[in-house]
Amino acid sequence: MPTTFEKNQLRKSHRVNLPAKAFMAGGEYPVLDWSLEGFRCSVPNDDLHDDWVGDVTFILPLSGMNVTFDAVARLRRRGESGAGFSFDSINDRSKMLLKTYIQASIEGKLDDIQGIISRVEATEIPMETEKPLTMEERTAFRRSFTGRALVYWVLGIVLFGLILLVLYNNFSRAVSTRGVVSGALVDVAPEMTGYLREVPVSEGDSVEEGQTLFVMDDSHVLRRIEQIKLDIEVAKQELSQLFTDLAEEDRALGMYRSAADLQVQMVQQQMQGVRAKIDLAKKEFKRAEALLASGVVSRSFWDERRKTMLEEEARLAELNEELKLARRNVVSTKDGKYLSDGAARGRTRELSADIEVQKRKLEAQRYRLVEAMADLEKTHVAARQAGEVYSVKRIAGTFLRPGESVMTVRAxxxxxxILARFTFQEAQRLSPGDAADVYVPSSGRLYHGTVRALGHHAMASGGAVSQDLEISMNEVPVKISLDEPAPELVPGLGVEARVSTPVLPEITAYFGDIKGKAN
Known part of the structure; x- marks a missing residue:
């Protein structure tokens, strides 16, 4: 049964043996007794050293829950009955909790958890009253305030300078996202499809302009050339036959033209004779008509003279038709046509047209031959300029397509x-002619150059390999030429490019964009 004390008999140093636990130094120990100033618990001698000071979590068990608080404890003594500790630092609310716990134990109300908690929360902890400072404290405070103000001013100036430095670095230069040494390599590729037959050069060989670098299989080209030559011979023979037929047709047409002219002349002569006969028959008819009227001759005599006149007139009409036909024949011979055996003949126009068509066919075959000969030349790929074979990418027997790289030559x-990549925002600040610095991380050297082109104008052309040809929608390629020759730079070497840009326009535009977005 716990000892009962009157309320006014409680003292801070009075120890009670109410249940409690202490968690300290990584271990949990049972508390033998405790007071408002300290506690005693069973701790092995090896767990804590004699001058131990540390944090302790004090645990007071209640019905259905535990109440804990933190404090700083110090080891004061050791003995057979346990180790004694004092509270070096404990707040007022924790002290009030201990007092309320003791009071609840005295009154037998430890089961009333809500009552204990409400007592602690309802207790007003006296606030410490601020004391006026002495003259010495005021002097020390002024000195401390002045020193702190000076430090803050210095820190503010340093911070402002850092902000200006960052702004200057951001707006005075544009830094590439990546870059590579380019341009010294010339890509060599075939212009036609086929198998690679021979590569007479090796990596590291020096080559001169016009020297053969590799040879494509030309067997199919040679077969095509032979076939085209045969087609040309056939076309020539067909053209020759057409000329022969045209010559024969011209000869036959000439003979018919002469016959037609002669026919016209003969008919005209016959018509002259018939007209003379008609004139004579008309005179005889008139004389017979006069004689018949006088009764000298009979009617039969007049009929005979009239019949003779009509026959000659009919003969003249026939000759007139023959003359028209003969003249038509003469005209048709001029167009290459004539009548023979009652049918129109003559192939001069057709033969002339066939000759023109055959000539065009022959020219087309000759053009095909020229193309085939050009393809034959393409099978032997030569160096466009002097240099050194940098790499050989294909071996003999490989099937190649037009534009497929076989080797690269270092011209x-x-x-x-330098082909550098900048973000779209950074590239907007660049223009040809801007000064640039090129840093090579592998060697640590810095080179100076000038921006020459941006966008697709910066990509390689004319067979030069840029080493970085992929297209990116978020990056803009920029070509930078070096101010001084740098033979030690190897194609494909990674670099970083920094381009100087005007500061004031960039800052003005930056803040202008911010103002526009705000509006």
Missing amino acids: KDVQPW
């Missing part, structure tokens, strides 16, 4: 340039 007369 002697082509100075390397």
Whole structure:
């Protein structure tokens, strides 16, 4: 049964043996007794050293829950009955909790958890009253305030300078996202489809302009050339036959034209004779008509003279038709046509047209031959300029397509340039002619150059390999030429490019954009 004390007999140093636990130094220990100033618990001698000071969590068990608080404890003594600790630091609310716990134990109300908690929360902890400062404290405060103000001013100036430095670095130069040494390599590729027959050069070989670099299989081209030559011979023979037929047709037409002219002349002569006969028959008819009227001759005599006149007139009409036909024949011979055996004949126009068509066919075959000969030349790929074989990518027997790279040649007369990639925002600040610095991380060297082109104008052309040809929608390629020759730069070497840009226009535009977005 716990000892009962009157309320006014409670003292801070009075120890009670109410249940409690202490968690400290990584271990949990049972509390033998405790007071408002400290506690005693069973701790092995090896767990804590003699001058131990540390944090302790004090645990007071209640019905259905535990109440804890934190404090700083110090080891004061050791003994057979346990180790004694004092509270070096404990707040007022924790002290009030201990007092309320003791009071509830005295009154037998430890089961009333809500009552204990409400007592602690309802207790007003006296606030400490601020004391006026002494003269010495005021002097020390002024000195401390002045020193702190000076430090803050210095820190503010340093911070402002850092902000200006960051702004200057951001707006005075544009830094590439990536970059590569390019331009000194010339890509060599076939212009036709076929198998690679021979590669007479190796990596590292020096080559001169016009020297053969590789040879494509030309067997199919040679077969095509032979076939075209045969087609040309056939076309020539067909053209020759057409000329022969035309010559024969011209000869036959000439003979018919002469016959037609002669026919016209003969008919005209016959018509002259018939007209003379008609004139004579008309005179005889008139004389017979006069004689018949005088009764000298009979009617039969007049009929005979009239019949003779009509026959000659009919003969003249026939000759007139023959003359028209003969004249038509003469006209038709001029068009290459004539009548023979009652049918129209003559192939001069058709033969002339066939000759023109055959000539065009022959020209087309000759053009095909020229193309085939050009393809034959393409099978032997030569160096466009002097240089050194940088790499060989294909071996003999490989099937190639037009534009498929076989090797790259490092040209002697082509100075390397830098192909750098900038973000779209950074590229908007660049323009050809801007000064640029090129940093090579592998060697740590810095080169100076000039921006030459942006966008697709910066990509390689004319067979030069840029080493970085992929297209990106978020990056803009920029070509930078070096101010001084740099033969030590190897194509494909990674670099970083920094381009100087005007500061004031960029800052003005930046803040203008911010103002526009705000509005």
